[in-house]
Every structure is written in C-alpha cells, then in structure tokens.
Amino acid sequence: MDLSELEVLTYDIRADVVDMINTAGSGHPGSSLSMVELTAVPFFRIMNLDPENSLWPKRDRFVLSKGHGVPTLYSVLARAGYFPLEELSTLRKFGSPLQGHPDFSRLPAVEASTGSLGQGLSIAAGIALAAEQLDENFHSFCLLGDGELDEGQVWEAVAFSAHHNLGNLTAVVDYNKFQLDGPVDEILGLEPLVEKWQSFGWQVKEIDGHDLKAVDSAYRWAQKDPDTPRAIVAHTVKGKGVSFMEHNNDFHGVAPDDEETKQALQELEQARKGVKK
Numbered sequence: 620m621d622l623s624e625l626e627v628l629t630y631d632i633r634a635d636v637v638d639m640i641n642t643a644g645s646g647h648p649g650s651s652l653s654m655v656e657l658t659a660v661p662f663f664r665i666m667n668l669d670p671e672n673s674l675w676p677k678r679d680r681f682v683l684s685k686g687h688g689v690p691t692l693y694s695v696l697a698r699a700g701y702f703p704l705e706e707l708s709t710l711r712k713f714g715s716p717l718q719g720h721p722d723f724s725r726l727p728a729v730e731a732s733t734g735s736l737g738q739g740l741s742i743a744a745g746i747a748l749a750a751e752q753l754d755e756n757f758h759s760f761c762l763l764g765d766g767e768l769d770e771g772q773v774w775e776a777v778a779f780s781a782h783h784n785l786g787n788l789t790a791v792v793d794y795n796k797f798q799l800d801g802p803v804d805e806i807l808g809l810e811p812l813v814e815k816w817q818s819f820g821w822q823v824k825e826i827d828g829h830d831l832k833a834v835d836s837a838y839r840w841a842q843k844d845p846d847t848p849r850a851i852v853a854h855t856v857k858g859k860g861v862s863f864m865e866h867n868n869d870f871h872g873v874a875p876d877d878e879e880t881k882q883a884l885q886e887l888e889q890a891r892k893g894v895k896k
Contacts, residue, residue, distance in 0.1 A: 620663045622664075623894075625659060625831060626894050628659060628698065629656060629659055630891035631694075631891070632659060632694045633652055633859075633860045634883075634884055635690070635693075635694035636651045636655075637652075637861065637880055637883045637887070638707075638708075638884065639708060639710040640690055640874045640875065641874055641877065643710040643712070643874065645711060645872075646690055646711065647690075647872050648690075648858065648870050648873075648875060649795075649858040649864055649868065649870040649871050650685060650688045650793075650795070651688045651690045651691040652857070652859045652860055652864065653688075653855040653856060654685070654688050654691050654762060655691055655859065656828060656831055656834050657762055657791055657828055657853055658683075658691050658692055660831065660834045660838055661679075661760055662681070662696075664838070665679075665835070665839065666678070666679035666758070666760070667757065667758075668699075670699055670700035670701045673728045674727055676755075677756075677757055679758045679759070680730045680743070680757065680759045681760045681762070682731045682739045682740075682743040682746070682759070682762070683729075683730075683762050684733055684739020684740060684742075684761055684764070684767060685736065685762060685763060685793060686720040686721050686733035686735075687720060688762075689717075689718075689734075693710065693717050696728045696729075702726075719734075720732070720734030730746070736767035739761050739762075740763060740776040740777070740780075740790055741772060741775070743759045743761035743776075743788060743790070744759070744761075744780045744783075744785060746759040747759040747785040747848075748783055748785060751783075751785070751787065757787070758789065758842055760789045760791065760838075761788070761789070761790050762791045763790060763791065763793065764793050764795075764798070765792055765793065765794045765796065765803050768792065769798075769806070769807045777790075777816065778819055781820035781821055784846045784847065785848045786844050786845040786846045786848060787845065789849050789850070789851065790849075790850045790851070791853060792812070792850065792852045794812070794852055794855060797866075802868075813825055813852055816852070820847070821847065821848050822844065822847050822850070823850045823851075824841075824850075824852070825851075825852045825854070826854070827853070834853065837853075858870055860886070861883040862886060863879070863882070
C-alpha cells in the first residue's frame, strides 16, 4: 500500500475506533487515536506477515505494550485481512476475542496479552533474543505509551536489550504527553527522553508520529543495524483526528456518547474526503 492510500485508510481506522468504543460503551479513545499511524505503517508497509497464517514462524512480531489502545490494533488487523470487519462491533462483549486489552489466547494475530503496563518491552526483547538464538531473522517491534515509561521494568528491558545487542528489536514510544491521571511531565517527567535511551546504548530517532512519511522512514531505519536496538520517539496528539478529543485527557478512558460519535465520524469523513481530492 502506498502512502497516499494509507493516509486515506488512517481516517477509516480512526472512524472504526470511535464507532467500536461507542458501541462497546467503554474504552480508551484518546490513547487509541494517537497511535494510528504508528500501528498502520508497520502492518501495511514494513512487517513480513501472512494474514492467512497468523502463526507463521518467520513472521515479524508487533507487541502492543500499551494494551488499552488495542481498538486501533483490532481495526488494523481487520483491515489487513486477519478477521472480518464486522467483528469490530463485538469489542468488549462477553465471549468476543476482541477484549478491552489484547488476549493472545483468544486472537492468534495478537502476539502478547498486555495492558498491565510496563511489561511489553520485556516480552518483545524476549522474542528478539529467541530469534537470535534460533538463527531466525524476524524483527520484534514494541509500541509503548509514554506514561508506562514511568515503570521501572521498562528500563530493565532497555538495559537488557542493549547488553544483548538486540538489533532485531525496535521500541516505538507513542509520546502523546498524557497518562491516566494527567500530563506526564506533571506526574513523573521523562525528559530528556532521547538522551535516556541513548545512554543505555540504543540508537534513537525522534519524529512526528502523525507524519506518515516520517513514520515509514523511521521504521525502515530501525531495521538497518543488526547489532543495536533502536528506539523511535514519536511525538503524537492524544485524541488525534477528532477536534474535541485532541489534547483532551477527559477522553483517556471514556467512550464518546452518540452525539459525540456522530460529530467525530462527520469530522473524520470530511477530512478523509479532503485527502482523496
């Protein structure tokens, strides 16, 4: 898929997210909307995958550490052909494989059960180490939220990955500047974030996480060095694409009501038409 097609698709993904969270009556719209480009690019442009065989041993892996953002991952997986789009309406329903946090035992396309924040990078590092020990060349990607970087386990995984020279591991930080209780810099600041990753021996690229060209370039850069783990610090907007959700932490974990959903979908459709022109 070329970048112009993918740009149109990002509006469809955002519309899916808003609609499915509204239908479920619960979820995390702000956190899901900020990670759309960071999830769509690897699945449609970068990773070596086979939707017909989701457990193909040689596939690249994508671990969603910020598990509460999983509506975006579900939309991407459905649109990539892993399961029918109609199933998105079952988000958070009893018996559905599309739970509020990813469950790898219920949906084979999900690589890890996450949502207890801070654990995803350790899982992704283990996958990368296993690939090296098995002499396989698949790549392990991990998408983290900025708030979860307050967890000490993240930095243990950062140190571990550098120590083992896991060049087949990429960490991507969705740096939308908010966590559950408010602005990250007021709760436990992360800066200087780039320098922190570098001090552990990682190579780092800082980008605009909504610029598809920059995101695509960063993911390709991340796969170039077989001896050094790489981190992409992606500056994003919480609630991106919906005017009343952008930079508004009230929508961290609150579903839009029917009127808000109608407005959001109208905004996204109008923006989508503008891209197509």
